[in-house]
Amino acid sequence: NAGVMQNPRHLVRRRGQEARLRCSPMKGHSHVYWYRQLPEEGLKFMVYLQKENIIDESGMPKERFSAEFPKEGPSILRIQQVVRGDSAAYFCASSYRIEAFFGQGTRLTVV
Amino acid sequence: AQTVTQSQPEMSVQEAETVTLSCTYDTSESDYYLFWYKQPPSRQMILVIRQEAYKQQNATENRFSVNFQKAAKSFSLKISDSQLGDAAMYFCAYRSAGGNKLVFGAGTILRVKS
Numbered sequence: 001n002a003g004v005m006q007n008p009r010h011l012v013r014r015r016g017q018e019a020r021l022r023c024s025p026m027k028g029h030s031h032v033y034w035y036r037q038l039p040e041e042g043l044k045f046m047v048y049l050q051k052e053n054i055i056d057e058s059g060m061p062k063e064r065f066s067a068e069f070p071k072e073g074p075s076i077l078r079i080q081q082v083v084r085g086d087s088a089a090y091f092c093a094s095s096y097r098i099e100a101f102f103g104q105g106t107r108l109t110v111v
Numbered sequence: 112a113q114t115v116t117q118s119q120p121e122m123s124v125q126e127a128e129t130v131t132l133s134c135t136y137d138t139s140e141s142d143y144y145l146f147w148y149k150q151p152p153s154r155q156m157i158l159v160i161r162q163e164a165y166k167q168q169n170a171t172e173n174r175f176s177v178n179f180q181k182a183a184k185s186f187s188l189k190i191s192d193s194q195l196g197d198a199a200m201y202f203c204a205y206r207s208a209g210g211n212k213l214v215f216g217a218g219t220i221l222r223v224k225s
Contacts (some may be wrong), residue, residue, distance in 0.1 A: 033212060042115075042202055042215035043156075056212060089154060093213075098144060098206075100213060102156035 001025070004094050005074075006103035012111050019079040021106045025094030032075045033100060034060075034067060037089040049075060066101070072075045113138045115205050117216035124193045125224050131178075132188045132219050134203030142208035145179065145186045150218070151199040159201070162186065163213040164208070190221075 005024040013019050025032050030050055035043040043061040049069035060067065064082075069075040079086055087110045093100040114137045136145070147159040162170045162179050169177050174194075178187045180198035190197055203216040 003217075035213075035215075042217045043213070045212040045214070048211050054195065059212070091156060095211070099146075099158060099161060101158070102148075104153065104155050107154075 004092055004101050004103035006059055006106050006109050008106060009104060011106055011108050013060075013082050013108065015083060015110055016081050019082050019110075021077040021079075021090050021092075021108070022074045023077070023092030023094075023103060024074040025092075026101055028098075029094035029096050029101075030094045033070050033093045034075075034077050035091045035093065037091060037105070039073070039088075043091060046077075079108075082108070084110050086110050113140075113143075113205050113207070113214045115214050115216040116205050117203055117219050119177070119219045120217075121220045121225060123222045124190070126191055126195060129189060129191045130193055130221065132190075132201050132203075132221065134186045134188070134216055136184050136186065136205050136207075136214075138184070138205065138207075138214075140207055143194075144206045144208065146204040146206070146213070147175070147177070147186075147188045147197045148202045148204060148215075149197075149201060155216070156202075162187065193223050195225060196225050197221060 032049045033066045034046040037043045047060045047067045048056040064080045066078045089105045091105045115165045145162045149157045160172045160193045200218045202218045204213045
């Protein structure tokens with residue numbers, strides 16, 4: 001049973017470009033979460049999705065950020081018009097019940 | 112809103128010895144879960160141990176155990192017989208029983224000396 005798969009592992013974008021981060025949850029998991037980790041900090045919740053539905057997006061910036069978890073395919077976190085402050089590690093987690101299992105994260109660098 | 116505080120930015124332990132990492136949290140809820148995650152340099156978040164708030168017995172996983180003090184809102188992690196592979200960032204996390212998202216502390220870097 002493969003774990004949570006995130007790609008790419010590293011992503012470099014110029015200011016103003018779009019970043020797309022992908023997450024495939026563990027088999028059988030229907031809950032997906034996105035977290036952001038800034039350097040030297042803990043993970044901060046961004047958004048919680050179930051298939052085709054956003055359940056809680058209270059941690060997501062109102063502008064430029066969006067997330068989806070379509071019926072088929074991976075969950076996507078999209079950041080439009082990236083700025084330097086978006087540079088961080090973005091983690092996806094999936095769960096079935098209590099425990100959340102994390103992917104290895106995508107490190108986004110905005111230059 | 113719930114908060115999680117890890118007051119030790121960095122800790123060191125000699126190989127084979129025991130170390131305790133501190134965590135306190137703030138919540139008005141009575142039913143919740145607490146977790147310790149390990150993040151090695153690979154960046155992978157690895158679940159170390161989990162505690163249900165309704166359980167009085169402290170959770171144990173091999174060399175890892177917790178001291179859960181519900182009234183004091185304290186949840187410390189004890190690592191016995193420390194190994195070089197234990198060196199990592201450790202995060203304490205809270206999850207409401209009725210919720211889904213995790214609230215993390217800022218982390219404690221654990222260094223293991225040989």
